[in-house]
Amino acid sequence: MANAREIEKRITSFGKTKQITRTMELVATSRMKKTQDRLFAAKPYAEKMQDILSSVNLEEHSEAFPLLQSREKVCRSGLLLITTNRGLCGGFNANLIRLARQKMDELKAAGTEFELHVVGKKGSNALRYLGYEIVTARTDIGDYPSYEEGAEIAAMFIEKFVKGTIDELHMVYAEFRNVASQPAAIETVLPLQVEEEGGGDGPQAEFILEPSPAEILENLLPRIVENRIFKALLESAAGEQAARRVAMKNATDNAEELIRLLTRSYNRARQAQITQELAEIVGGAEALA
Amino acid sequence: MATKTLQCEILSPEGSVYRGEATMVVATAVDGELGVLYNHAPLVTALGSGSLRTTSEDGTVKEWTAEGGFLEVHKNHVTILSDKISEKA
Numbered sequence: 001m002a003n004a005r006e007i008e009k010r011i012t013s014f015g016k017t018k019q020i021t022r023t024m025e026l027v028a029t030s031r032m033k034k035t036q037d038r039l040f041a042a043k044p045y046a047e048k049m050q051d052i053l054s055s056v057n058l059e060e061h062s063e064a065f066p067l068l069q070s071r072e073k074v075c076r077s078g079l080l081l082i083t084t085n086r087g088l089c090g091g092f093n094a095n096l097i098r099l100a101r102q103k104m105d106e107l108k109a110a111g112t113e114f115e116l117h118v119v120g121k122k123g124s125n126a127l128r129y130l131g132y133e134i135v136t137a138r139t140d141i142g143d144y145p146s147y148e149e150g151a152e153i154a155a156m157f158i159e160k161f162v163k164g165t166i167d168e169l170h171m172v173y174a175e176f177r178n179v180a181s182q183p184a185a186i187e188t189v190l191p192l193q194v195e196e197e198g199g200g201d202g203p204q205a206e207f208i209l210e211p212s213p214a215e216i217l218e219n220l221l222p223r224i225v226e227n228r229i230f231k232a233l234l235e236s237a238a239g240e241q242a243a244r245r246v247a248m249k250n251a252t253d254n255a256e257e258l259i260r261l262l263t264r265s266y267n268r269a270r271q272a273q274i275t276q277e278l279a280e281i282v283g284g285a286e287a288l289a
Numbered sequence: 290m291a292t293k294t295l296q297c298e299i300l301s302p303e304g305s306v307y308r309g310e311a312t313m314v315v316a317t318a319v320d321g322e323l324g325v326l327y328n329h330a331p332l333v334t335a336l337g338s339g340s341l342r343t344t345s346e347d348g349t350v351k352e353w354t355a356e357g358g359f360l361e362v363h364k365n366h367v368t369i370l371s372d373k374i375s376e377k378a
Contacts, residue, residue, distance in 0.1 A: 041304030048300060048368055052333055052359055147302040147372055207363075210334040211320045219319075219335040219357065223372065230302055 004273055007266040011259055018255035024088065025248035031143055032179070032241035038144065039176060039234045046227055053220060055207045058194055061214055067158065067221045070191050071167040076113040078157060078166035079103060080189070082173040082232055083123030084240045085139055090247035092174065092182065092240060093122040099184040100172045104132070115166065119153070119233070145237055150230030157229075158222055161190045173232035174239035180246070182239030189228055192221060293327035297343050299353065299369045306374055307351070311343035314367050316360050325362055332362040336371065352377040 062068040081100040083093045100116075100123070107114045115135045118124040124137035136156070141149050160166045168190055175185035209216055294310040314325045317339025325332075336358040343351050358371025 038303065042302055044298075044305060045300040045302045045370055048361065048370055049359075052361055052370070055333055055361075150302075151372065206331065207361075208330055208332040210318060210323075210332065215319065216333060216335050216359070220359065223370075226372070227302060 004266055004269040007262055007269060011262050011266060014255050014259050014262065018252055018259070021248045021251040021255060025245055025252055028241045028245040028248060032238060032245055035144065035234065035238035035241055036176075039231075039238050042231060042234060046231060049220070049224060049227060052216070053194060053224065056209065056213045056217055056220075058217075061217055064214060065217055065221060066162050067190065067192050067225065068194070074112055074167040076115065076166050077107055078117065078160065078169040078190075079107075079114055080117045080153070080157070080169065080171045080229075081119065081123050081127075082171070082236045083118065083120030084236070085121045085142070086240075087122060088247060089240055089244035090250075092243035092247075093120075093126070095184040096172055096174060097123055097126050099186060100127075101130075103170060103172065103186060117153075117157075141233065143237060143241070145230070145233035147226070147230050150233050151226040154222070154226040154229045157190060158225055166190075171229070171232055174236045174243075176235040176238045176242070179242050182235075182242055187228070187232070189225060192224060292346065294346060294365075295325065295327060295329075296366045297369075298367070299341075299371070299374065301370075301374055302372050306353075306376075307343075309343070309345065309351075311345050311367070313344040314360075314369075315340075315342045315344075316369065317341065317355070318360070323360070325360075325367055327365060329362045329365075331364075332360075334360050336360055336369070340377065341369065341374070 058068070079100065081096060083096050087093070104114060104116070116127065116132055118127060118134055118137045119139075119141055121139045124134055124139065128134060138149075138153070157166070157169050161169060168188060171187050171189050173185060173187070174182045176182050294312055295314060297311045297314055298308045299306040312327070316323055316325075316334075317337050318334045319337040322339070323334060336355055338356045339354070341353045341355050345351075353374050353376050355369070355371040356373035358369060358374065361368045361370075
């Protein structure tokens with residue numbers, strides 16, 4: 001049994017750790033709120049974008065727009081992995097990296113070349129360590145990604161896709177389902193896949209398209225790619241905070257439990273010490289008498 | 290139902306920029322300025338770089354500068370989407 005003073009030291013140290021994890025939990029909670037608000041704020045724009053897209057008859061025009069065309073043979077594929085810059089968020093990054101590696105293994109098995117682009121320090125460090133070649137790594141995107149950052153990334157891929165450097169683009173990110181669930185998800189960004197309207201919301205009004213459907217598409221399609229990537233950045237940012245909150249809450253709870261157990265052994269050790277001292281005093285007094 | 294106003298909303302990817310009623314919306318489309326009044330036919334157009342103005346019932350004019358984007362008119366709702374839009378000082 002360790003002596004009382006040693007146990008006391010450990011209790012103090014756990015108490016300090018608990019204070020830190022508790023603070024991190026609170027910080028993550030407030031950041032999560034903010035990132036979540038931004039995610040919701042981005043929704044109307046994305047929805048309207050989709051509305052406008054569905055007002056254009058795509059089939060007529062898909063020939064003219066490379067962004068919409070699937071390549072017959074995919075020789076080289078792009079993979080964008082979105083991770084975080086900071087750790088202490090549980091298995092959040094590990095899940096994303098695992099999914100990305102799975103996809104890369106798949107591509108390798110199919111004999112497709114691929115190039116890897118990573119957002120976030122955690123992903124780029126881990127994959128570099130594992131020996132993957134990373135073409136671009138962006139570690140400058142913070143807790144609140146801006147639209148411009150999404151647009152920059154999108155512009156790079158659009159250029160690569162149109163030039164033919166890559167034939168498709170997959171994106172691995174954390175899907176923000178709710179506060180408790182942010183599973184890793186994979187999505188094909190390029191060529192753009194447009195969900196067919198099921199015709200559920202009644203007959204679409206006939207829109208006048210100015211100056212021409214083609215010109216609208218030319219402007220609209222890149223915006224849609226930008227928006228998809230921006231949305232993935234936002235979702236990952238919100239997911240990161242949510243995951244960190246949970247991880248830090250668990251850490252705080254663990255610290256509390258440890259402190260409780262240690263306090264018990266501390267009391268026991270202290271009691272034993274007192275009993276021993278008493279016995280010594282009594283023994284001493286008896287010897288004198 | 291005497292008032293004939295348009296519901297006007299300006300959206301950017303990061304959130305709603307403006308929402309309000311207007312009697313007239315003037316935007317700069319790729320091929321020139323375009324005005325929208327009450328009962329305009331459904332329309333979708335790509336915007337160019339230039340100003341965007343809304344006139345409300347009491348005559349006040351609000352003005353923004355937009356660089357690219359889209360404008361949609363549907364059932365007296367005017368929606369403007371733009372990723373580069375700022376209020377004119």
